[in-house]
Amino acid sequence: MADNQGVVVEAHEIETFRKNAFRSLSCDILKLRLTLRATEPPQKMFASLEEYQKLYKESITEPNKFWGRTARELLTWTRDFETVSAGSLAEGDVKWFVEGQLNACYNAVDRHAYKDPNRVAIIYEADEVDEGRNVTYSELLRDVSKVAWVLKQAGIKKGDTVAIYMPMIPEAVVAILACVRIGAVHSVVFAGFSADALRDRVIDAKSRFVITSDEGKRGGKFIGTKKIVDDALKQCPDVSNVLVYRRTGADINMVPGRDLWWHEEVEKWPSYIAPEPMNSEDPLFLLYTSGSTGKPKGVMHTTAGYLLGAALTGKYVFDIHDGDRYFCGGDVGWITGHTYVVYSPLLLGVATVVFEGTPAYPNFSRYWDIIEKHNITQFYVAPTALRLLKRAGDEHVRGNFKYLRTLGSVGEPIAAEVWKWYYEIVGKESAHVVDTYWQTETGSNVITPLAGVTPMKPGSASLPFFGIEPSIIDPVSGEELHGNNVEGVLAFKQAWPSIARTVYGSHKRYLDTYLHVYKGYYFTGDGAARDHEGFYWIRGRVDDVVNVSGHRLSTAEIEAALIEHHAVAEAAVVGVSDELTGQAVNAFVAIKDGNEATDALRKELVLQVRKSIGPFAAPKAVYIIGDLPKTRSGKIMRRILRKVLAGEEDQLGDVSTLSDPSVVDKIIATVHASK
Numbered sequence: 001m002a003d004n005q006g007v008v009v010e011a012h013e014i015e016t017f018r019k020n021a022f023r024s025l026s027c028d029i030l031k032l033r034l035t036l037r038a039t040e041p042p043q044k045m046f047a048s049l050e051e052y053q054k055l056y057k058e059s060i061t062e063p064n065k066f067w068g069r070t071a072r073e074l075l076t077w078t079r080d081f082e083t084v085s086a087g088s089l090a091e092g093d094v095k096w097f098v099e100g101q102l103n104a105c106y107n108a109v110d111r112h113a114y115k116d117p118n119r120v121a122i123i124y125e126a127d128e129v130d131e132g133r134n135v136t137y138s139e140l141l142r143d144v145s146k147v148a149w150v151l152k153q154a155g156i157k158k159g160d161t162v163a164i165y166m167p168m169i170p171e172a173v174v175a176i177l178a179c180v181r182i183g184a185v186h187s188v189v190f191a192g193f194s195a196d197a198l199r200d201r202v203i204d205a206k207s208r209f210v211i212t213s214d215e216g217k218r219g220g221k222f223i224g225t226k227k228i229v230d231d232a233l234k235q236c237p238d239v240s241n242v243l244v245y246r247r248t249g250a251d252i253n254m255v256p257g258r259d260l261w262w263h264e265e266v267e268k269w270p271s272y273i274a275p276e277p278m279n280s281e282d283p284l285f286l287l288y289t290s291g292s293t294g295k296p297k298g299v300m301h302t303t304a305g306y307l308l309g310a311a312l313t314g315k316y317v318f319d320i321h322d323g324d325r326y327f328c329g330g331d332v333g334w335i336t337g338h339t340y341v342v343y344s345p346l347l348l349g350v351a352t353v354v355f356e357g358t359p360a361y362p363n364f365s366r367y368w369d370i371i372e373k374h375n376i377t378q379f380y381v382a383p384t385a386l387r388l389l390k391r392a393g394d395e396h397v398r399g400n401f402k403y404l405r406t407l408g409s410v411g412e413p414i415a416a417e418v419w420k421w422y423y424e425i426v427g428k429e430s431a432h433v434v435d436t437y438w439q440t441e442t443g444s445n446v447i448t449p450l451a452g453v454t455p456m457k458p459g460s461a462s463l464p465f466f467g468i469e470p471s472i473i474d475p476v477s478g479e480e481l482h483g484n485n486v487e488g489v490l491a492f493k494q495a496w497p498s499i500a501r502t503v504y505g506s507h508k509r510y511l512d513t514y515l516h517v518y519k520g521y522y523f524t525g526d527g528a529a530r531d532h533e534g535f536y537w538i539r540g541r542v543d544d545v546v547n548v549s550g551h552r553l554s555t556a557e558i559e560a561a562l563i564e565h566h567a568v569a570e571a572a573v574v575g576v577s578d579e580l581t582g583q584a585v586n587a588f589v590a591i592k593d594g595n596e597a598t599d600a601l602r603k604e605l606v607l608q609v610r611k612s613i614g615p616f617a618a619p620k621a622v623y624i625i626g627d628l629p630k631t632r633s634g635k636i637m638r639r640i641l642r643k644v645l646a647g648e649e650d651q652l653g654d655v656s657t658l659s660d661p662s663v664v665d666k667i668i669a670t671v672h673a674s675k
């Protein structure tokens with residue numbers, strides 16, 4: 001009964017939505033572009049860069065006009081807004097679409113479910129090949145509603161925070177959307193974090209409810225998710241309930257009165273619950289990210305602005321169209337998974353792949369098999385995965401990718417030779433590579449090519465997205481460097497809708513980290529160059545900059561030089577203090593199978609950097625190691641390398657985010673052996 005009532009009410013709403021929300025975008029480049037339907041054969045789509053420039057100009061000179069229009073076009077509102085933007089970067093009180101009301105889940109699910117109930121929302125690709133399934137938009141609406149009921153009945157109210165500690169399964173998406181359906185704030189913690197890390201995040205966010213699974217399964221291995229939650233919660237007395245999804249059927253401990261089985265609870269509740277209308281600036285989620293120092297920051301995003309950033313970048317950067325099948329390999333535990341596994345594709349009503357496994361299981365063809373099997377139209381992954389797959393060999397890249405139009409890269413600079421491999425071997429020179437630069441704090445892509453539009457330059461994130469006004473600042477003088485051919489640190493001059501609004505519990509930290517470093521600007525923490533054509537090249541975090549005899553060197557640049565050498569699989573460069581030159585470059589390299597760690601190779605590598613950048617950049621020491629210390633999201637933890645080199649192995653700090661903590665001991669041994 002409750003079902004039907006809900007549907008009737010919503011069917012009424014959907015009429016308004018049909019009339020307003022899906023009006024085709026007027027005056028935009030999508031219209032001019034050769035839009036591809038998924039059912040048509042792929043074509044090259046290089047449309048007009050001038051159209052981008054025209055729209056970009058509008059987004060900078062008349063931001064309220066641009067964002068007001070796109071917000072009404074792409075999102076469905078239960079109450080319209082009058083004020084498009086308010087506040088300023090200088091004051092740290094940015095607001096968007098002030099009087100508006102909307103619900104994120106309604107926008108991501110309901111409106112598509114009513115229009116086309118059987119449309120696929122989630123393509124679940126399980127760890128084991130062929131164990132997956134599809135979830136339609138109407139099934140998603142039902143599943144989300146039931147879990148939303150469970151939360152509500154457990155006393156979770158609008159504004160409460162819910163921790164989600166789940167593997168990459170459709171239920172992780174269901175959990176996220178169930179929260180936002182009732183106005184709760186989700187705080188997803190990557191399901192590879194340790195119990196201590198989870199505990200800290202649950203406590204900091206004041207989460208009262210945790211959603212998890214009995215176990216996870218990745219690359220053929222089982223992960224004791226619920227056990228980790230149990231350990232974490234020993235020191236979290238404020239958590240009243242844990243909802244447990246049965247993924248593997250493992251025998252786990254259920255705490256009476258606290259723990260609830262997902263499958264038992266959802267049986268009790270109707271398949272519809274009305275979405276809670278939320279104010280534009282109500283918090284949508286917290287996501288913890290590490291800064292260069294101290295404890296992780298709970299970056300807070302609010303509702304309308306974040307959703308608009310996710311939808312608009314999906315449409316323009318990835319060229320998402322009705323009927324597409326979008327595959328982002330990121331985990332929902334990171335911002336890439338939030339924005340591009342969940343929100344962006346679902347807001348645009350297309351199918352999103354939820355991939356539980358790894359690119360190496362059961363073999364190195366897994367990604368490519370998924371792309372072929374599901375006729376994937378957009379694929380999005382981090383360079384670290386591409387390096388792994390490139391290293392594995394081209395013979396693994398098999399299949400017919402006839403629908404593939406956009407290849408995305410995210411998370412770190414992509415070296416030109418990896419970019420080339422992606423474009424030629426994966427994309428068969430017919431898909432557009434988009435090297436998307438952005439951060440947890442920016443919410444969605446900020447410097448990026450637009451698929452089908454922006455000319456590609458291997459290794460450059462290219463041009464700013466709408467509303468982003470990049471500035472290159474001289475870090476010494478703090479002055480903005482105007483014109484082309486400049487290099488410095490990257491900041492943004494005006495606020496955009498999906499900028500993070502605060503660090504949970506510490507607005508001062510937010511101001512100090514991002515807005516007060518260069519007053520009036522948002523400071524990214526990255527170094528960047530603007531080349532002779534106005535294209536941007538991200539150099540990496542400025543905390544990774546090395547200064548040798550007054551030469552400011554980017555670790556990323558030296559690393560790119562090193563991996564040009566045929567024997568090198570991956571490289572990490574750090575600065576160590578040096579009596580003579582201030583800092584010296586030390587390089588750690590992982591070599592490809594079949595190569596030996598010899599002195600001759602070390603010499604060749606030094607020569608390679610001298611040749612590629614200049615003698616001043618030559619590493620003073622090259623350490624050849626089995627594997628680099630990487631976080632589970634693939635970022636190299638250079639901090640650990642720096643500490644080992646400084647002889648401060650006892651002060652490594654938090655290594656809980658490392659994907660394989662055992663690499664640390666091997667690195668220490670290698671460094672000691674060479675001293």
Ligand code: 6R9
Pocket residue numbers: 289334335336409410411412413414435436437438439440441461524525526538539540541
């Ligand atoms: C989305 C994400 C943010 C940091 C960022 C920068 C690096 C991200 C990049 C890139 C070069 C790209 N980064 N994308 N560097 N080119 N296309 O990764 O968010 O985890 O918060 O990391 O990642 O250094 O500052 P997050």
